[in-house]
Amino acid sequence: MPTRDLIVVGASAGGVEALRTFVAGLPGDLDAAVAVVLHLPAGGTSALAGILNRAGPLPAVNASDGMALRRGRVHVAPPDHHLLVVDGAVHLSHGPTENGHRPAVDALFRSAASAHGARVIGIVLSGALDDGTAGMITIAARGGLTVVQDPDDALYAGMPTSVLRHVKADHVLPAAKMGALLEDCVGVAVDDQPAEDRSRDDPIPGNGHPGEDRSREDRPGRDRLGTADLARRETAISAADGGVHADEVIPLGRPSTFSCPDCSGALVELNAEPKRFRCQVGHAWTAEALLDAQGVALEKAVWTALRTLEEKANLARRMRGDAHARGADLLVRRFERTEEEAAHAADVLRRHLLSGTFTRPADEETAT
CATH class of the missing domain: 1.10.287 (Helix Hairpins)
Incomplete structure (x- = not known):
């Protein structure tokens, strides 16, 4: 059976300190690949890989397009590129921003869950607002393990707190204690159930759960577009370097009355919870x-x-x-x-x- 062998980590404000603490606690023989996204300014270069390389026992490298995801190595997203997981390898994309960010935490999490299902361990560290929540919902829906930094341990508690509002996290603990936890979790056999089956039984509001009292008219498309399907479609949008056509976004939800802060285009309200939007060229926004x-x-x-x-x-x-x-x-x-x-x-x-x-x-x- 497949085992948990891919760890995806997202952070934003206060994330450098949290990531240093996190990698310092990782075991030197970790039998899993680690992929990291820290929200970074678009211009210039990043020293994050060097910082993490010195902070912990695992080698940390700047991810490059086509690079194989190797166990025992930390792969760091470069500035102005989404880090996506495709067929066990890194794909770097200049696709549409999410919440104004590229790289974006949610883009990494969705792609990993779509490609590796229950083999994924998702980790959300310090950050403001609600980045990472939608991605963690996808990881949970695919049977992956969800780990959240204790909000009291985070410099900025927004991201961890938002995840805990919407996902029943498997583990909530300080960043310094995550390494010991992962040593026990990595390598555990998992039932890598197909995404279609998991999304059909997905209890997350807004995905057509039988107990949900919402009509098709009120939430068009929610009964036919599950978490896994939406994740695959959004991953394809994130991978599109030149943006996407409107006919790739419009079926994902319904027109809203709002405009995109990035391009002033009309936003589509996605069939997802918590509430999210995409414009017709692909820019993504959570409501917050x-x-x-x-x-x-x-x-x-x-x-x-x-x-x-x-x-x-x-x-x-x-x-x-x-x-x-x-x-x-x-x-x-x-x-x-x-x-x-x-x-x-x-x-x-x-x-x-x-x-x-x-x-x-x-x-x-x-x-x-």
């Missing part, structure tokens, strides 16, 4: 990340409006001075009113910006 991105866009728009109002007030002031020099009293009063109105509106916007209305702590979503 979309809300966060809309807040950033709103703040940017308000700063633009503030700058415009201040320029308007300054221009009206100059025109008032010119009119006063010409003795045009009617124009003086007109430009004076315009200046006062623009200055007042600018003050209102400035107060909102300074009050922090459009910002929040990165791990605010951890509050219950």
Whole structure:
């Protein structure tokens, strides 16, 4: 029988420290391949592989396209590329971003679950928002093992907490104790049941579970598109370097009233829980990340409006001075009113910006 032999690890904010602690505790004879995604800025290079190589007993390398997944080695996603698992090897893709990230944790988790089923062990470490939750749902649905860093042990508890809200995790523990756990879990024989069978019995809300009180009209397609099928389709989207066509995304859900923060295209609400969206060229968003991105866009728009109002007030002031020099009293009063109105509106916007209305702590979503 197949055994657990692939460990996929995802982290974001606070992830470097968590990953160093994690790899330091791994056994030197670990009989499994490890694949790591840390959300990174798109530009430049990453020193993460070197950091992890020095931190633990296993060699850590930057993943390259086509590289075989070797047991006893840590494969690290490079910046600006999704790390996907395809036929036991690494595939690097410049596919659509997810929650603004490339590489993305969910893209790795979905591809691993689709390719290796119950052989996968998924691990979510420190990070903000809810990245990794959708991927862990897929791993759980395929019979894989789910491991989550104790939120109290994480610098940013958002990602671990989100997973625990939606998945009954097999293990919740500090990063330093995961190595000992994996030593016992790796190599255990598993029933690698086909994805179609598992998704049919999948209890995750929104996948047509018999006990779910939702009509086809209310949730179109949810009875016919299971977790495993959706994961395969989304993996294909993540692997598409040039983006995808709308007819590859539209069948995955229903039209929403929202637009994509990346490209302003229309978003499709996916047939999945928790609520997620994809635009018609493939950019993916969870509801929390979309809300966060809309807040950033709103703040940017308000700063633009503030700058415009201040320029308007300054221009009206100059025109008032010119009119006063010409003795045009009617124009003086007109430009004076315009200046006062623009200055007042600018003050209102400035107060909102300074009050922090459009910002929040990165791990605010951890509050219950």
